[in-house]
Amino acid sequence: PGAVDLEKVANVIVDHSLQDCVFSKEAGRMCYAIIQAESKQAGQSVFRRGLLNRLQQEYQAREQLRARSLQGWVCYVTFICNIFDYLRVNNMPMMALVNPVYDCLFRLAQPDSLSKEEEVDCLVLQLHRVGEQLEKMNGQRMDELFVLIRDGFLLPTGLSSLAQLLLLEIIEFRAAGWKTTPAAHKYYYSEVSD
Numbered sequence: 001p002g003a004v005d006l007e008k009v010a011n012v013i014v015d016h017s018l019q020d021c022v023f024s025k026e027a028g029r030m031c032y033a034i035i036q037a038e039s040k041q042a043g044q045s046v047f048r049r050g051l052l053n054r055l056q057q058e059y060q061a062r063e064q065l066r067a068r069s070l071q072g073w074v075c076y077v078t079f080i081c082n083i084f085d086y087l088r089v090n091n092m093p094m095m096a097l098v099n100p101v102y103d104c105l106f107r108l109a110q111p112d113s114l115s116k117e118e119e120v121d122c123l124v125l126q127l128h129r130v131g132e133q134l135e136k137m138n139g140q141r142m143d144e145l146f147v148l149i150r151d152g153f154l155l156p157t158g159l160s161s162l163a164q165l166l167l168l169e170i171i172e173f174r175a176a177g178w179k180t181t182p183a184a185h186k187y188y189y190s191e192v193s194d
Contacts, residue, residue: 006034006038006046006050007046007049007050009050010047010054013027013030013051014051014058014079017076017078018058018065018072018075018076018079019072020075021071021074021075021078024075024076024078024079024082025078025082026082027079027082027083028082028083028084028085028086028087029082029086031051031083031086031087034047035047035048035087048087051083052096055079055083055100056100058076059080059103059104062103062104062107066107070118071118073119074118074119074122077104077105077108077122077126078122078125080097080100080101081129081130082129083097084098084101084134085130085133093137098134098137101126101130101134102134102138105123105127105134105145106144106148108122108123108126109123109148109149109152110148111157114159114163114167115157115158115159117160117163120162120166120167123166123170124169124170127174128170128173131170131173131174131178132178135174135178142174146171146174149167152167153167153168165188169184169188
């Protein structure tokens with residue numbers, strides 16, 4: 001860590017995450033490793049500070065990002081959820097990320113987002129990844145989010161059958177305590193080859 005400009009590294013990781021959704025899925029693990037190395041070697045948190053500042057900038061411009069690039073928006077949500085999943089403070093998720101992550105998921109649960117399969121897919125994947133942790137941090141917001149998801153499922157206006165299936169699956173997943181029951185797994189994934 002002492003040999004490189006860690007603020008630049010944070011910006012490069014965020015930039016690359018906004019362009020490449022596959023990279024954004026793995027970036028949390030990479031950021032965690034850099035933060036651990038920096039903490040051990042230098043006892044500082046330049047990288048973490050740079051990373052969080054950049055996440056905050058992108059968060060504040062999230063509507064513009066979504067309007068400019070749906071893929072960039074989906075990558076951003078994937079990335080911020082990944083960071084929420086990996087970065088810990090005293091073995092707890094970072095409180096500073098709870099509301100921004102919720103706000104992104106709420107945006108994905110709006111009717112105009114539910115009509116786009118990429119956004120529905122992102123919403124469901126991120127809830128599988130961080131839903132249980134988020135609910136522990138703020139159960140009331142999770143209840144509100146699932147009201148939106150339920151309404152989106154029940155009042156379909158142009159919802160594809162795949163979007164309906166994904167929404168129903170995540171509703172059942174949460175109802176089963178953030179676990180997939182064998183019956184639900186068979187129902188939702190019987191057509192998918194192993």
